[in-house]
Amino acid sequence: MIEFMTRRLLLLFPVLLLISMISFSIIYISPGDTAENALMNPGGGVDQKAVEEFRVKTGLDEPVYIQYINWMSKILHGDLGQSYMTGEAVSEAIFRCFKVTLKLAIISMLVSLIIAIPLGIFSALKKGTITDDACRLLALAGVSMPNFWQAYLLIIVFALTLKVLPSSGYGDGSLAYILLPAITLGTGYAAVTMRLMRASMLDVLQQDYIRAARAKGVPEYMIILKHALKNSLMPVVTVAGLNFGYLLNGSVIVETIFSWPGIGNLIVSSILSKDYPMIQGCVLFIAVIFVLVNFAVDISYSFINPKIRYETKN
Amino acid sequence: MKLRIKNKNPGLVLSAGILIIFILAALFAGYIAPHNPDKANLELRLKEPCKEYPLGTDDLGRCILSRIIYGARVSLSVGLLVVSSSLALGLTIGTLSGYYGGWVDEIVMRVVDAFLAFPSLLLALGIAGLFGAGFMNMVIALIVVDWASYARLARSSVIAVKEQEYIKAAKGLGTGDLHVILRHVIPNVISPLIVMATMGMGYVILSAAGLSFLGFGVQPPTPEWGSMLSEGKMYIRSAPYVMLFPGLAIMLAVLAFNYLGDELRDLFDPREMKDID
Numbered sequence: 001m002i003e004f005m006t007r008r009l010l011l012l013f014p015v016l017l018l019i020s021m022i023s024f025s026i027i028y029i030s031p032g033d034t035a036e037n038a039l040m041n042p043g044g045g046v047d048q049k050a051v052e053e054f055r056v057k058t059g060l061d062e063p064v065y066i067q068y069i070n071w072m073s074k075i076l077h078g079d080l081g082q083s084y085m086t087g088e089a090v091s092e093a094i095f096r097c098f099k100v101t102l103k104l105a106i107i108s109m110l111v112s113l114i115i116a117i118p119l120g121i122f123s124a125l126k127k128g129t130i131t132d133d134a135c136r137l138l139a140l141a142g143v144s145m146p147n148f149w150q151a152y153l154l155i156i157v158f159a160l161t162l163k164v165l166p167s168s169g170y171g172d173g174s175l176a177y178i179l180l181p182a183i184t185l186g187t188g189y190a191a192v193t194m195r196l197m198r199a200s201m202l203d204v205l206q207q208d209y210i211r212a213a214r215a216k217g218v219p220e221y222m223i224i225l226k227h228a229l230k231n232s233l234m235p236v237v238t239v240a241g242l243n244f245g246y247l248l249n250g251s252v253i254v255e256t257i258f259s260w261p262g263i264g265n266l267i268v269s270s271i272l273s274k275d276y277p278m279i280q281g282c283v284l285f286i287a288v289i290f291v292l293v294n295f296a297v298d299i300s301y302s303f304i305n306p307k308i309r310y311e312t313k314n
Numbered sequence: 315m316k317l318r319i320k321n322k323n324p325g326l327v328l329s330a331g332i333l334i335i336f337i338l339a340a341l342f343a344g345y346i347a348p349h350n351p352d353k354a355n356l357e358l359r360l361k362e363p364c365k366e367y368p369l370g371t372d373d374l375g376r377c378i379l380s381r382i383i384y385g386a387r388v389s390l391s392v393g394l395l396v397v398s399s400s401l402a403l404g405l406t407i408g409t410l411s412g413y414y415g416g417w418v419d420e421i422v423m424r425v426v427d428a429f430l431a432f433p434s435l436l437l438a439l440g441i442a443g444l445f446g447a448g449f450m451n452m453v454i455a456l457i458v459v460d461w462a463s464y465a466r467l468a469r470s471s472v473i474a475v476k477e478q479e480y481i482k483a484a485k486g487l488g489t490g491d492l493h494v495i496l497r498h499v500i501p502n503v504i505s506p507l508i509v510m511a512t513m514g515m516g517y518v519i520l521s522a523a524g525l526s527f528l529g530f531g532v533q534p535p536t537p538e539w540g541s542m543l544s545e546g547k548m549y550i551r552s553a554p555y556v557m558l559f560p561g562l563a564i565m566l567a568v569l570a571f572n573y574l575g576d577e578l579r580d581l582f583d584p585r586e587m588k589d590i591d
Binding site: 011014015018019022026027029030031133136137140141143144145146147148149152153155156160248249250252253256267268271272274279283286287290291294 | 325424425427428429431432433434435436437439440441443444445446516520523524527528530540543544547550551554557560561564565568569572573576
């Protein structure tokens with residue numbers, strides 16, 4: 001176990017280094033000069049003197065590799081630079097927005113588990129029947145539905161027709177504001193979780209202790225709810241809880257539609273305004289979170305299923 | 315590679331049918347579409363579905379059905395371009411890396427890990443947004459985020475295959491590496507990649523529509539499902555059908571590819587599929 005964890009941990013470093021390089025260089029793919037782009041007037045004109053001062057001030061006059069080293073050494077001290085637009089520290093903006101995104105992500109996850117667990121169990125119990133097929137189709141439809149479309153369908157029904165929920169914004173941060181974006185984000189996620197629940201349930205139902213319980217004459221509903229559910233839930237909740245990528249991906253679009261002031265929204269607006277330090281900071285931050293979460297998933301997987309440890313070693 | 319086709323599978327027939335319709339629509343858009351997709355007519359703006367305009371008209375009075383038909387062309391070509399390039403790139407890099415192993419393999423896999431570390435839509439958004447919105451830039455952005463998963467799958471399949479007796483036998487006979495790779499390795503690792511590519515088509519179409527929806531992809535007035543939906547969102551109160559139908563088109567196309575991929579996975583030898591699950 002220790003050996004497996006050490007190997008995985010050591011592999012993190014080159015990946016994190018490469019991620020930082022990709023995040024840093026992403027701004028150099030935009031056509032034109034970085035400083036000129038940042039100072040461009042709405043009309044398209046640029047004040048050359050201001051550009052020169054800006055270059056010196058932000059270190060853009062240095063060679064690229066020096067810029068990268070400076071950027072990295074600042075990051076290691078917790079400084080991601082300042083926003084070109086507002087002057088706010090990038091790390092502060094990210095921290096503020098990430099808290100808001102996290103709130104949305106947690107509620108979305110709950111929504112997805114509420115949908116996925118009963119459907120997954122149901123599907124497993126009805127394995128091979130038309131009901132199972134219908135559940136599978138439902139799950140596929142959930143993954144295939146564009147979340148920007150689903151968002152507007154929900155707005156039409158709940159905000160415009162029934163008028164029971166606000167159509168967008170953060171408001172006072174209460175549940176009413178969070179519900180529509182969370183449902184949008186949660187349903188796509190539920191589809192994946194449901195398949196996982198089904199597989200895990202089927203796996204558990206084949207175990208000897210279930211057969212023993214049946215032989216003892218334990219009623220079927222008790223077997224499902226008490227013995228099978230408890231054991232099949234652990235991998236599902238661990239993986240669903242940690243598999244953050246889907247939520248972060250989806251949050252970009254969902255937050256834009258619902259004007260949810262999270263990190264997805266921050267990224268879209270900083271790309272539109274060419275706020276380079278903010279873009280670099282956000283991309284790096286999310287990728288690092290993503291890598292660490294995947295690391296945690298790998299480790300917890302290997303606790304659940306020791307076979308993985310041996311397979312990775314070879 | 316022997317295929318076991320379940321008899322009577324309505325889902326498979328249906329999803330294949332949907333795809334054929336979309337492909338025909340894309341190929342023969344000019345003959346099928348009832349109207350010119352770009353022809354604006356402000357007198358006819360936001361008309362409800364009727365006989366002349368089966369799915370209604372948008373805010374500029376353009377026929378929505380015709381725009382969806384032409385939109386199939388855009389979505390399918392983005393999907394095909396991105397998936398085939400990513401597959402070719404990923405297969406080449408993954409196969410070579412897995413076959414030869416060693417330090418090159420270590421480096422390649424760390425690069426793959428790094429690319430897989432970014433939530434894909436986010437990185438695509440960053441690249442497409444900074445590169446400047448447009449069809450080609452969107453395709454490039456999607457390839458950049460897509461190739462790594464093919465490379466990883468190809469590599470792990472090649473590693474599983476290369477120690478097999480028949481590969482050793484071929485090498486023992488003095489067959490060159492290139493010949494072994496092309497004739498013996500690739501045919502034996504291709505099926506999980508085909509499954510991934512089929513599902514990838516759905517995923518790419520969805521991502522492309524999402525990028526265009528946000529304004530970072532195909533630009534108006536080109537008829538594209540995501541940007542049509544984005545234009546229609548202003549009118550969800552008065553004319554919901556403007557955004558309803560493009561969304562439905564996206565969902566049907568993506569669903570069909572996903573279902574097909576799911577079925578293909580069952581058809582190919584299930585033992586080979588373990589790597590994807």
